[in-house]
Amino acid sequence: MSVIITKNIYKTYPGVVPVHAVNGVSIDITEGEFTAIVGPSGSGKTTLLNIIGGLDKPTSGEVIVNNQDISQLSNNELIDFRLHNIGFVFQAYNLIPVLTAKENVEFVMLLQKRAKEERDNRVAELLDAVGLGDRMNNRPSQMSGGQQQRVAVARALAPKPKFVLADEPTANLDSTSTSNLLDIMAELNRKENITFVFSTHDQRVIDRARRVITLEDGKIVSDVTRE
Amino acid sequence: MLTQVAWRNVWRSKVRSLVVITAISLGLIAGIFLMSFSWGMNTQRTRDIIETRTSHIQIHQKHYKDDRKMSLFIPQGMKLLDEVKTEPEVKAATARILANGMISNARGGFGVQINGIIPEEEAKVTKLDTRVVAGEYFEGLKTNPILIGDKLAEKMGWKEIPEPGVKNEDGSPAQPTYQIRKKVVLAFQAPGGKTKYGSFKVVGVYKSINSKFDESNVFVQFEDLNRLTGTENQAHEIAIMLNDQNMAEDSTFLASLAAGNPQLLVENWKDISPDLKLIDETFAITVYIFMGIILLALLFGIVNTMLMAVMERTKELGMLMAIGMNKDKIFSMIMLETIFLSTIGGPIGLLLGYGLVRLFGNIGIDLSSMAEAGAQMGIGTMVYTDLETHYYFQIALMVVVTALIAAIYPAYKALQLKPVEAIRSI
Structure with a gap:
């Protein structure tokens, strides 16, 4: 079943010379995929990810997520849509520095007004899954980059989103942390059937992806699915 | 959770937050202290004027204040005084006969009431x-004693001011000395237009906190002035x-004092002294x-701090969105x-301000170095800070309102952020 469909989307930044960051991209991502969108810097992969995630709007074209055309939603509707459907993992971890690991993971569930018991169980389960069960009460400043990014993954997964968008999640991590993180995400993808879409140019991520979509100058130049 | 995050965010930059909190506290302390100083000074001045000049209420013949003719006595004044004294609200009452005239000695003549x-x-x-600083208060002389003010005694040459720095044997600063039991002549126009003269002997010198009053008011016995005027038991x-001072503003009570006599004018201290x-x-x-x-100055400080906080957290706010x-x-x-941020400093400032007001309300602030200027304005040498309780509540309310106003712009700026641009920012 398709969870993300883009139909001929364009994103053009006006200027003396207009820049086509995304140039007629059509993709179809089905449930449970572990997909990497790759390409050199400036190829439009982050812009495409932002459009899929409802953080940015295409200049033209349709973005259908969970059978809903999100390009037609207002900004407030988009925020609500993101809250209930998408998990985000950012390059620079972007945890809330004043909250502990547990509170960071719990935060989105609180926004969703989930019950305390459900929150506690899910947070414990996820922090155990990412190997940070013993660091629940640590704040981001008390954790390494790799640990912070694992908390970010747990946070993205906490509300059981339809899919997780990860923008260069390993860019600031060393090899061991990257490997650990990818193991965790692959495991969660397999166990919970959560769709992962990465934008990356990290070969370690590309090697683990089952589908690799390559962009150049905003256009798809290859779309390879591996068995 | 929102409250928890907001509270913790306040303490992300401890130094910056503490600077703002301290500024708010100090601002409030300074404001409260200034207010209490002015309030204390004003209360003292008002109290003093009421006690020395106006009293809470005065009754006159209806037209007396228009031209202050001596013939305009209160009809059956002494009977009215006795009636007034029976009112339960009345603490004390007295009658006066007044004349504008001259007091003279060898030095010259001076206009007085x-x-x-x-x-x-x-x-x-x-x-x-x-308030008698020398001599006695109408004691020791049966006929025609007079009490004159400190300033008038000085003008009449009966006050000796010691040289600065001169001290008594016990080391205390030497005080002025006065010559009393001196003769003066009072002259005034009696009813009918005839000028009356009377010889009086200074029995004492008084000093209030208002040197102008001391210069222009002398006190003689009621019966002495009546006798000199050619009247008996007449009062102006x-x-x-x-x-209870508040009763002075009760118009029904004021009307009751006139006892339905249309010839009387009953005024409270505010009517008598419009400047007060x-x-x-x-x-x-x-x-x-x-x-x-x-608070306006603090408002800009708070807005500045919160704008900095919002700008610093652009990326984080973008992530949250x-x-x-x-x-x-x-x-x-x-x-x-x-x-x-704003309201932490509020209670601290209010409490410390209250403490300061209480402290200086007890020990007072010594303004004796400005005694001369103060006396001209009717202000004493000691000011006791004071501020009514309701002002503290109103200040607290003003702090909250300031905080709300200060909060709007930074919060609005945060809303202007676009998540995709905010996340991209460094």
């Missing part, structure tokens, strides 16, 4: 006896002190202007942070 008073009753109303003025009324009424406005200026925190919650969070 001659107050013919009943000494024991006057003491209850104006505490004049407590009945001065009344009440148990003006000061009293404008003081409230001045108090709010004081506080308003301080990205993961699904809606704009209402973002707005509320920034509002809460600003309110926390």
Whole structure:
């Protein structure tokens, strides 16, 4: 079943010379995929990810997520849509520095007004899954980059989103942390059937992806699915 | 959770938050202290004028104040005085016969108001006896004693001021000395236009906090001035002190004192001294202007700090919007942070300000170095800070309102952020 469909989307930044960051991209991502969108810097992969995630709007074209055309939603509707459907993992971890690991993971569930018991169980389960069960009460400043990014993954997964968008999640991590993180995400993808879409140019991520979509100058130049 | 995040965010930059909190506290302390100083000074001045000049209520013949003719006595004044004294609200009352005239000695003549008073009753109303700095309060002389003011004694050459630095044997600063039992001549125009002269002997010198009053008011005995005028038991003025000052503004009570006599004019201290009324009424406005200026300055400080906090956290706010925190919650969070920041300093400032007011309300602030200027304005050498309780509540309310106003702009700026651009920012 398709969870993300883009139909001929364009994103053009006006200027003396207009820049086509995304140039007629059509993709179809089905449930449970572990997909990497790759390409050199400036190829439009982050812009495409932002459009899929409802953080940015295409200049033209349709973005259908969970059978809903999100390009037609207002900004407030988009925020609500993101809250209930998408998990985000950012390059620079972007945890809330004043909250502990547990509170960071719990935060989105609180926004969703989930019950305390459900929150506690899910947070414990996820922090155990990412190997940070013993660091629940640590704040981001008390954790390494790799640990912070694992908390970010747990946070993205906490509300059981339809899919997780990860923008260069390993860019600031060393090899061991990257490997650990990818193991965790692959495991969660397999166990919970959560769709992962990465934008990356990290070969370690590309090697683990089952589908690799390559962009150049905003256009798809290859779309390879591996068995 | 929002409250928790907002509270913790306040303490992300401890030094910056503490600077703002300290600024708010100090601003409030300074504001409260200034207000209490002015309030204390004003209260003292008002109290002193009521006690020495106006009393709470005065009764005159209806037209007396228009031209101050000596013939305009209160009809059956002494009977009215006796009636007034029976009112339960009345603490003390006295009658006076008044004349504008001249007091003369070898030095020259000086224009004064001659107050013919009943000494024991006057003491209850104006505490004049407590202001005697030399001689006696109408004691030791049966006929024609006169009490003159400190300033007038100086002008008449009967006050000797010691050289600066001269001390008594016990080391205390030497005080002025006065010559008493000196003869003066009073002259005034009696009813009918005839000028009357009387020889009086200075029995004492009084000193109030208002040197102008001391210079222009002398006190003689009621019966002495009546006798000199050629009248008996006639009064121009009945001065009344009440148990409760607020009763002076009760128009029904005032009317009851006139006992339905249309020939009488009953006025409270605000009517008698419109300048006092003006000061009293404008003081409230001045108090709010004081506080308003301080809070306005603080408002800009708070806005600046919160704008810095918002700008520094652009990326984080973008992330929060990205993961699904809606704009209402973002707005509320920034509002809460600003309110926390502003209101932490509020109670601290209010409490310390209150403590300071209580402290200087007890020990007073010594203004003796400015005694001369103060006396000209009717201000004593000691000012006791004071501020009515309701002002503290109003200041607290003003702090909250300031916090809310200060919160709006930074919160609005946070809402202007676009998640995709905010996340991209460094």
